[in-house]
Amino acid sequence: MKEKIEALLAEIESLSCKTQQDIENARVRLLGKKGSITALFDEFRTVPPEMKREFGQKLNQLKNAAAEKIAALRESLEESSAASGSSFDLTMPGEPFSLGSRHPVSIVREEIIGIFRKFGYDVAEGPEIEDDWHVFEALNFPPEHPARDMQDTFFISSGHKDPILLRTHTSSVQVRAMETLPLPIRIICPGRVFRNEAISARAHCIFHQVEGLYIDEHVTFADLKQAILLFVREMFGADAQIRMRPSYFPFTEPSAEVDVSCNICHGKGCNICKGTGWLEILGCGMVDPNVLEASGIDSRKYSGFAFGMGIERIAMLKWQVKDLRNYFENDLRFLKEFETSI
Ligand code: PHE
Numbered sequence: 001m002k003e004k005i006e007a008l009l010a011e012i013e014s015l016s017c018k019t020q021q022d023i024e025n026a027r028v029r030l031l032g033k034k035g036s037i038t039a040l041f042d043e044f045r046t047v048p049p050e051m052k053r054e055f056g057q058k059l060n061q062l063k064n065a066a067a068e069k070i071a072a073l074r075e076s077l078e079e080s081s082a083a084s085g086s087s088f089d090l091t092m093p094g095e096p097f098s099l100g101s102r103h104p105v106s107i108v109r110e111e112i113i114g115i116f117r118k119f120g121y122d123v124a125e126g127p128e129i130e131d132d133w134h135v136f137e138a139l140n141f142p143p144e145h146p147a148r149d150m151q152d153t154f155f156i157s158s159g160h161k162d163p164i165l166l167r168t169h170t171s172s173v174q175v176r177a178m179e180t181l182p183l184p185i186r187i188i189c190p191g192r193v194f195r196n197e198a199i200s201a202r203a204h205c206i207f208h209q210v211e212g213l214y215i216d217e218h219v220t221f222a223d224l225k226q227a228i229l230l231f232v233r234e235m236f237g238a239d240a241q242i243r244m245r246p247s248y249f250p251f252t253e254p255s256a257e258v259d260v261s262c263n264i265c266h267g268k269g270c271n272i273c274k275g276t277g278w279l280e281i282l283g284c285g286m287v288d289p290n291v292l293e294a295s296g297i298d299s300r301k302y303s304g305f306a307f308g309m310g311i312e313r314i315a316m317l318k319w320q321v322k323d324l325r326n327y328f329e330n331d332l333r334f335l336k337e338f339e340t341s342i
Helices: 002-014 020-031 036-044 049-084 104-118 171-180 221-236 289-294 311-319 332-341
Strands: 129-131 155-157 164-166 185-194 206-216 242-249 252-261 278-287 303-310
Touching: 002 036, 002 049, 020 036, 020 049, 036 049, 104 185, 104 206, 104 221, 104 311, 104 332, 171 185, 171 206, 171 289, 171 303, 206 221, 206 311, 221 242, 221 252, 221 278, 221 303, 242 278, 252 303, 278 289, 278 311, 303 311
Parallel strands: none
Antiparallel strands: 129 164, 155 164, 185 206, 206 303, 242 252, 252 278, 278 303
């Protein structure tokens, strides 16, 4: 028995394996149910009592040596295969990741910008956090105008003469342009705006606008009408019609609201246009001389027009989205519908 133990110890000492399978085979051969070490334990029963102590110790040492050797072989094989990368299966399919798509608001904003770029308009941007002057005062809002009320405007600080607030329209960017840019000015101002409205299917406290401004000598209402008509035909199709309804804005005089012929029923009347055949899309007008003067522009020499539209509104008409909240909730099921619109 002594010789057998020594022979097995030597075998364990010199054991070397190339694969996990070799190691497992060696383990079964030594320690498995029919393994040689297990067999020695069976044989141990026949050892005379006075020698049991010595052989018992030896056998336990042998068993431990075998278990340690097998564990060491496993570890070194794992290390070397990790180092050489041989366990990395290059043919495994990769983790799929889904491609993002443009947000419908971005798609429409780019489309509107693209159309006005063709007409020679530059893009102008300005701060979302504004002062009272650029959002209201310079735009001819009388002090008691309801839009200045806390109910409509988010104020950041209101205790002093020129309150700081979140812009309620991007007309503030037009004021900044009139104050700084050389004439003539032809710009569009896309951007995020904020109004203190209860969130519903038809209103949100954040939305996006594109406003436009053109100032030069001899700009007339006919130029405004032509610019809007050209835009609408690019946006809604060559057969689109517009109609203008008199309206009021503090910063334009005269002012108008523009409707486009319903692109769903082509004027016949449907539930989108509520049976009228027309959809309201933007506000516009001739820049009030007071507004020109407030920014240091000579209103006897220069005139201009301005217009403004909500991007979400145009997107809703384009894709018949009924609930405005969809644009802000980032629900992938909604956003994925625009994947092909890029
Ligand atoms: N500023 C207006 C609004 O936010 C839109 C507008 C712009 C109307 C320019 C007329 C002229 O509703």
